Amino acid sequence: MATDTTTRHGDRALTCAVLVVGAGPTGMMLAAELTLAGADVIVVERRPDAELESARSRGLHARTIEVFDQRGVADRLLAAGTAMQVQAFAGIPLDISDFPARHPYGLALTQREVERIMSAWIDELGVTIVRRRELQRFASDDAGVDVELSDGTSVRAQYLVGCDGGRSTVRKAAGIEFAGWDATTCWIHAEVEMTERPEFGLRGGGGIGPADDGRVGVTLIEPDVDHDREPTLEDLRAALRRVDGTDHGAHSPRFISRFTDMSRQAVAYRSGRVLLAGDAAHVHAPLGGQGLNLGVQDAVNLGWKLAQVVGGTSPDALLDTYHDERHPVAARVLQNTMAQRAIGAEPSGALRSTIAEILALDDARRHVAGMISGLDIRYDLRGRHPLVGRRMPDLDLVTDAGPVRVYELMRRARPLLLDFEGSCAGDVAGWADRVQRVEARCGEPWELPLVGAVDPPSAVLVRPDGHVAWVGVAGDPELSRALERWFGPAR
Ligand SMILES: Cc1cc2nc3c(=O)[nH]c(=O)nc-3n(C[C@H](O)[C@H](O)[C@H](O)COP(=O)(O)OP(=O)(O)OC[C@H]3O[C@@H](n4cnc5c(N)ncnc54)[C@H](O)[C@@H]3O)c2cc1C
Secondary structure, three states, X not given: OOEEEEOOOOXXXXXXXXXXXXXXXXXXXXXXXXXXXXXXXXXXXXOOOOOOOOOOOOEXXXXXXXXXXXXXXXXXXXXXXXXXXXXXXXXXXXXXOOOOOOOOOEEEOOHHHHHHHHHHHHHHHOOEEEEOOOEXXXXXXXXXXXEEEOOOOEEEEEEEEEOOOOOOHHHHHOOOOEEEEOOOOEEEEEEEEOOOOOOOEEEOOEEEEEOHHHOEEEEEEEOOOOOOOOOOHHHHHHHHHHHHOOOOOOEEEEEEEEEEOOEEEEOOOEEOOEEEOHHHOEEOOOOOOOHHHHHHHHHHHHHHHHHHHHOOOOOHHHHHHHHHHHHHHHXXXXXXXXXXXXXXXXXXOHHHHHHHHHHOOHHHHHHHHHHHHOOOOEOOOOOOOOOEOEEOOOOEEEEOOEEEEHHHHHOOOXXXXXXXXXXXXXXXXXXOOOOEEEEXXXXXXXXXXXXXXXXXXXXXEEOOOOEEEEEEOOOOHHHHHHHHHHHOOOO
């Protein structure tokens, strides 16, 4: 359990298994995953509350809705936003309504709202958040990490995870190289009131549209990439005049900020007892709306592994699979965002028109939409069956206890063995304390996005992150290898 004591100098001294720095979407998701899996976690966050000044992300993609569904909170998000076809590549819309998935769409919902909902959820889970404090420095040894916070509090943790955004102090202090490309473009981004109503739509390398409380959201390219001061209302007015010939009487900003297309990725997601997730591990232009989604999915990949390591059921080497699985996913997002920027920057529009023609072809649309929505992710988990490494579809099952969806069986973030022939009890006996075995029948066809129909399996082993670790029949020696590899030795 996390402990909280006072030293003889009056400073607080905390201990926990995992210290998460940053309570953005990635840090909150990681804290939830760790807590569900039984690890004791403390989150330190510099912001005083969960309120976000800028709207930032405008939506969630299908795979992120699924991971929230696995934990039973998708309904809250879906009720707060609008389910719609949000996927786009270089501004070219991509429809996924024909994908075989329970949520063949994205969700239009600002990051502000997503963070409010996540914050309420982690409060319910009882996650400890130390607010108004910053991580300042840390030192690692063989057994853990000593962290110093801005108010003098010290924290001793077995592992430290930097979910502290693109300028990550944790990444810099760990000396992890952030390799990639400098910015080529800078956007000014604001929500303001206006005395005249502008025409809403795309232009100026961004666009102008409605925001909360009758305000207007503005995102426009600025002529200079580098700036040595924060943006002002006058900078925003100048950007509006360049594009529309008028500043529409912009006033009373809720916020004004800048972002760029800098594309960088941590060369290692782990250095000993320090790990990185979310924007701390990768930054890129927000084209295609993928950053928050990537971070939440990083957290879902890392949480259960870290919980097993601190809980003593799995060796520390399990954590290396986090980098192996998630680094290539973000590298691909960096690649696609840089490609989208190049298409947007080509002045004649010929490149974009050509890409739009290609994306009108079904296979091309499915390929790119699978990538943007996150539904095509396949980890290399050593298996020949097309399900292995891919996300488990949320099928309707029937059990002796009644009908149930697969994702409803995943609420507690535990490994799941779906036993369709009722013959695997002996195979998982040594892991019965960790792996939930459910005998079920499935009347639905097994279909995967981009793959199509697959043969109904006899049994499927699903990791807590929803990815399939093994498919086969009772008595297959690969099952015990997969169980040991992912969930530790038999007991
Ligand atoms: C204009 C814009 C539009 C975007 N649109 C989309 C979109 O449509 N879809 C999408 O998926 N993504 C989008 N993104 C990207 C998305 O906002 C980020 O990817 C997401 O916020 C990353 O989450 P995170 O938790 O990793 O980091 P952050 O959200 O940056 O959170 C980091 C947290 O760490 C805290 N922190 C930092 N340093 C310390 C410290 N030393 N001590 C304590 N706390 C610290 C910060 O206060 C912050 O709360 C957009 C981004 C921008 C700028």
